[in-house]
Amino acid sequence: MYFVKKLYLPETLPEALKILKEHPETTILAGGTDVLVKMRHKRMRDVTLLSLAKLPLSGVEDKGDEIVIGPGTTFTALAENPIMQTRLPMLCTAARSMGGPQIQNVATIGGNVCNGATSADSAPSLFALDAVLTLTSAGGDRRVPIREFYTGPGRVKLESGEMLTAIHIPAGEQARWGGVYIKFSTRKAMDIAILGSAAVCELGEDGRVIKAAIAMGVAAPTPVRCTDAEALLTGKTPTAELLQEAGRLALTACSPRSSWRATKEYREALIQELSVRAFQEAYRLAGGKAL
Amino acid sequence: MIEIKCTVNGKPTQVRIEEGETLLDMIRERLGLTGTKRGCEVGECGACTVLLDGVPTDSCLMLAALADGKDILTIEGISSGRELSVMQQAFVDEGAIQCGYCTPGMILTAHALLKKNKNPTAEDIKRELAGNMCRCAAYNQIINAVQKAAREENKD
Numbered sequence: 471m472y473f474v475k476k477l478y479l480p481e482t483l484p485e486a487l488k489i490l491k492e493h494p495e496t497t498i499l500a501g502g503t504d505v506l507v508k509m510r511h512k513r514m515r516d517v518t519l520l521s522l523a524k525l526p527l528s529g530v531e532d533k534g535d536e537i538v539i540g541p542g543t544t545f546t547a548l549a550e551n552p553i554m555q556t557r558l559p560m561l562c563t564a565a566r567s568m569g570g571p572q573i574q575n576v577a578t579i580g581g582n583v584c585n586g587a588t589s590a591d592s593a594p595s596l597f598a599l600d601a602v603l604t605l606t607s608a609g610g611d612r613r614v615p616i617r618e619f620y621t622g623p624g625r626v627k628l629e630s631g632e633m634l635t636a637i638h639i640p641a642g643e644q645a646r647w648g649g650v651y652i653k654f655s656t657r658k659a660m661d662i663a664i665l666g667s668a669a670v671c672e673l674g675e676d677g678r679v680i681k682a683a684i685a686m687g688v689a690a691p692t693p694v695r696c697t698d699a700e701a702l703l704t705g706k707t708p709t710a711e712l713l714q715e716a717g718r719l720a721l722t723a724c725s726p727r728s729s730w731r732a733t734k735e736y737r738e739a740l741i742q743e744l745s746v747r748a749f750q751e752a753y754r755l756a757g758g759k760a761l
Numbered sequence: 762m763i764e765i766k767c768t769v770n771g772k773p774t775q776v777r778i779e780e781g782e783t784l785l786d787m788i789r790e791r792l793g794l795t796g797t798k799r800g801c802e803v804g805e806c807g808a809c810t811v812l813l814d815g816v817p818t819d820s821c822l823m824l825a826a827l828a829d830g831k832d833i834l835t836i837e838g839i840s841s842g843r844e845l846s847v848m849q850q851a852f853v854d855e856g857a858i859q860c861g862y863c864t865p866g867m868i869l870t871a872h873a874l875l876k877k878n879k880n881p882t883a884e885d886i887k888r889e890l891a892g893n894m895c896r897c898a899a900y901n902q903i904i905n906a907v908q909k910a911a912r913e914e915n916k917d
């Protein structure tokens with residue numbers, strides 16, 4: 471039994487937004503795998519909940535130049551979605567790496583993002599892919615790049631009355647394109663990442679890197695992009711030496727902490743190593759040679 | 762109190778519940794189906810697994826109110842009458858039941874696995890059962906049991 475004061479189950483988005491406006495203390499409940507665990511630990515009592523269960527917020531749409539993911543899409547649905555499998559397999563990897571099957575069956579990507587954890591398994595990929603979020607309130611929509619959405623541990627730029635209603639991922643033709651997510655954890659399932667590393671690589675016709683994106687989870691209070699490493703790689707034809715240098719530069723964006731899972735020093739070593747491994751694999755998938 | 766309608770082990774069921782009640786509370790306390798176990802209550806152990814529209818779900822992390830209109834299968838509904846299901850029998854035969862606390866959840870998750878994968882490899886089984894902890898660590902026997910059940914079911 472949870473201490474629920476009231477549970478709203480709206481069936482349309484306008485109805486939901488009206489409730490959020492009139493009752494700003496309301497907590498949004500998607501899959502509940504973060505919210506209910508917090509309530510169980512009694513960190514939240516007498517909560518008013520608004521369930522997204524009946525809202526049409528799940529599914530994936532390929533719009534040609536972008537892929538739009540409904541925030542209510544569960545990780546199982548994401549991993550099994552054919553559009554995701556062909557266009558953004560790195561997010562399928564992330565989906566399959568989180569929790570276990572029962573958690574993946576109910577946990578949503580929107581909840582993962584809005585929870586604001588640096589360890590969120592979808593976050594490094596969404597950062598590397600330059601995802602943009604649509605936040606909707608009774609007053610209308612606004613769009614926020616995911617790179618600006620996380621403001622601190624467990625904190626995101628959601629105003630009162632606002633709801634995440636779409637995740638947009640710019641995804642053009644994807645010729646000579648590769649994307650990879652690597653989760654480093656002690657167990658392969660039911661374990662939070664010690665470090666998460668995502669990389670995206672796009673090559674020009676001459677084989678040079680025209681886009682390099684490297685993002686990390688658990689490397690700082692929020693997920694981060696390793697912009698110095700990216701700048702070094704852009705415009706170049708990668709060599710093993712260049713990648714090693716990029717790995718060292720990946721650290722400039724990071725400020726890892728010691729926790730019971732791993733020390734700061736261990737995480738620093740992982741940041742160097744996994745940024746290289748992730749980018750190397752993204753480069754190979756983009757058509758570059760194995761290094 | 763609110764009323765929900767769902768199907769429990771094939772039977773149309775109406776239940777009056779509290780808004781903050783979990784599906785686990787409802788199944789155990791209101792319906793008296795105590796085969797579904799209460800373990801960690803935070804989604805870690807899988808002892809409370811039921812099949813919700815055929816999908817393994819931790820009933821401790823689901824509000825009962827959200828089961829309105831759903832089809833729920835608990836361990837009590839896995840066999841018809843007094844005979845064990847193929848999966849249950851395989852668990853017995855392979856010694857996959859030690860204390861038995863994880864068993865209802867294990868069997869339901871394994872049952873759902875065989876519905877979508879008729880010949881799971883040991884790796885498939887490990888992946889699919891990753892959300893079900895066995896405190897007695899009968900994992901090898903459990904994997905053998907699931908593979909045995911798959912062979913049995915493929916026979917006929």
Ligand SMILES: Cc1cc2nc3c(=O)[nH]c(=O)nc-3n(C[C@H](O)[C@H](O)[C@H](O)COP(=O)(O)OP(=O)(O)OC[C@H]3O[C@@H](n4cnc5c(N)ncnc54)[C@H](O)[C@@H]3O)c2cc1C
Pocket residue numbers: 497498499500501502503504505506507522541542567568569570573576577578579580581582583584585589590591592628632633634635660661662663803804805
């Ligand atoms: C056993 C277990 C293992 C886990 N393992 C992992 C793991 O390996 N990796 C990982 O990343 N996470 C893990 N988690 C955490 C959790 O499952 C994920 O963060 C999940 O994606 C949360 O999604 P949800 O739909 O359950 O969110 P909820 O719990 O429903 O919501 C999470 C937060 O987001 C808000 N929210 C949800 N949807 C919206 C929306 N559309 N608009 C605005 N706000 C919204 C809620 O108000 C809440 O603050 C685990 C959890 C458990 C219980």
Ligand code: FES
Pocket residue numbers: 798799800801802803804805806807808809810819820821822
């Ligand atoms: S009791 Fe539900 S997962 Fe442990």
Ligand code: FES
Pocket residue numbers: 857858859860861862863864894895896897898899
């Ligand atoms: S048999 Fe005891 S927990 Fe699995």
